[in-house]
Amino acid sequence: MTIIKMIYMKTISLPILLALFILPLSVFSQDNEEDDWGISFSGFVKNDAFFDTRQTVNAREGHFLLWPATEKMDENGDDINAKSSFNILAVQTRLSGTIKGPDAFGAKTSGKIEGDFFAQANDNINLFRLRHAFVNLNWGNTQLLFGQYWNPMLITSCFPGTVAFNTGVPMQPFARNPQIRLTHNFGDFKLIAAALSQRDYTSRAPDPSSEYLRNSVTPDMHLQLHYNQSMLNAGAGIAYKTIMPRIATDENIKTDETVGGLSAIAFAKLSLEPVTIKFEAVSGQNIPDVLQISGFAVESINGLTDERTYTPIRNLSLWTDMHTNGEKFQLGLFAGFTKNMGVNGEVYGPAPDRSDHIYGFGTNIESLYRISPRVIFNSGKTRFALETEYTSATFGADFDENAVPTNTHTTGNLRVLFSSYYFF
Numbered sequence: 001m002t003i004i005k006m007i008y009m010k011t012i013s014l015p016i017l018l019a020l021f022i023l024p025l026s027v028f029s030q031d032n033e034e035d036d037w038g039i040s041f042s043g044f045v046k047n048d049a050f051f052d053t054r055q056t057v058n059a060r061e062g063h064f065l066l067w068p069a070t071e072k073m074d075e076n077g078d079d080i081n082a083k084s085s086f087n088i089l090a091v092q093t094r095l096s097g098t099i100k101g102p103d104a105f106g107a108k109t110s111g112k113i114e115g116d117f118f119a120q121a122n123d124n125i126n127l128f129r130l131r132h133a134f135v136n137l138n139w140g141n142t143q144l145l146f147g148q149y150w151n152p153m154l155i156t157s158c159f160p161g162t163v164a165f166n167t168g169v170p171m172q173p174f175a176r177n178p179q180i181r182l183t184h185n186f187g188d189f190k191l192i193a194a195a196l197s198q199r200d201y202t203s204r205a206p207d208p209s210s211e212y213l214r215n216s217v218t219p220d221m222h223l224q225l226h227y228n229q230s231m232l233n234a235g236a237g238i239a240y241k242t243i244m245p246r247i248a249t250d251e252n253i254k255t256d257e258t259v260g261g262l263s264a265i266a267f268a269k270l271s272l273e274p275v276t277i278k279f280e281a282v283s284g285q286n287i288p289d290v291l292q293i294s295g296f297a298v299e300s301i302n303g304l305t306d307e308r309t310y311t312p313i314r315n316l317s318l319w320t321d322m323h324t325n326g327e328k329f330q331l332g333l334f335a336g337f338t339k340n341m342g343v344n345g346e347v348y349g350p351a352p353d354r355s356d357h358i359y360g361f362g363t364n365i366e367s368l369y370r371i372s373p374r375v376i377f378n379s380g381k382t383r384f385a386l387e388t389e390y391t392s393a394t395f396g397a398d399f400d401e402n403a404v405p406t407n408t409h410t411t412g413n414l415r416v417l418f419s420s421y422y423f424f
Contacts (some may be wrong), residue, residue, distance in 0.1 A: 261286030288361030295360015
């Protein structure tokens with residue numbers, strides 16, 4: 001039955017994909033008189049071959065590397081995870097459709113549909129998934145976007161240029177969200193305000209789900225100010241999110257307990273003739289949904305009703321990326337560091353039971369750093385890229401009263417990645 005289901009899914013995927021992109025094209029070509037109305041396609045074919053010196057925590061069969069796996073000792077005292085691995089995948093191959101249409105409400109309209117074959121989980125890897133889907137109304141200095149797009153904490157004008165698809169995660173915030181985003185330009189400045197929901201990148205309380213944000217009845221709110229001049233692009237922003245981890249206690253008592261989180265981000269990009277230099281700092285509270293080492297902890301428990309209070313886990317992330325600006329040959333280097341800053345209050349319960357009251361993403365990591373040099377060769381529409389990526393993570397066996405991992409040990413992984421691209 002499983003084989004039949006797989007064949008059925010693959011059989012229907014191609015017609016659906018073709019209909020998704022070809023039907024809008026035919027509609028525009030028949031109904032619109034303007035020559036520039038319609039849909040144009042772009043994208044790339046990408047193949048990645050990678051080798052790791054030890055087992056890793058990752059997504060999509062090792063493709064999206066997060067960090068090295070912690071030690072796992074066998075009965076002889078040998079580390080089971082000290083085992084290398086190798087894989088080749090083409091799932092990052094991407095197809096984008098950019099749409100132009102008639103004016104609406106006095107604004108220029110555009111849209112985008114973009115997908116790849118990365119899927120949402122290992123179970124459906126190789127199947128087509130939605131990355132971006134939005135419509136944008138442009139009144140000149142003001143733009144209004146509706147749909148799924150990058151989380152505002154991923155600055156599209158200033159993010160790491162790594163060959164690896166992880167793009168600097170977990171130092172670089174990474175997520176795509178359904179949202180409403182308002183952008184207003186005045187001179188060299190740009191103001192961005194956005195309200196987000198969650199879909200593929202979600203909060204964890206304890207399992208990943210969008211229901212925690214949905215039940216809070218409050219969008220994930222963002223506000224940013226950007227400055228853009230010929231050589232300098234810089235900015236800062238804040239974000240606030242509230243989630244409701246549950247709507248009933250373990251004693252079957254209705255509850256509306258929530259946990260909030262205030263985050264801040266600052267970035268700068270310096271574009272010089274020979275090199276481009278980027279920098280970003282993130283101070284986050286309860287932001288595992290953007291793949292940061294973060295979450296929340298239980299602060300108190302009512303012994304009769306099981307009602308709880310929570311406190312967010314904070315993290316600090318710093319990264320820099322620099323590369324030469326040659327058209328055919330480019331050298332680059334990414335370096336990043338992130339640290340678990342714990343909670344302001346105290347975690348409920350004594351050690352070692354504190355782990356039962358801590359929820360999030362990578363919360364057993366005390367700190368992590370990564371260094372990854374790269375070299376890129378371009379010829380026409382073809383690119384070859386080679387990158388080495390060393391990631392070191394310090395794990396804790398226990399937690400102190402502030403949810404910071406203790407009794408730590410460090411493991412490291414070296415990844416060698418070779419990628420080929422063909423752009424169209």
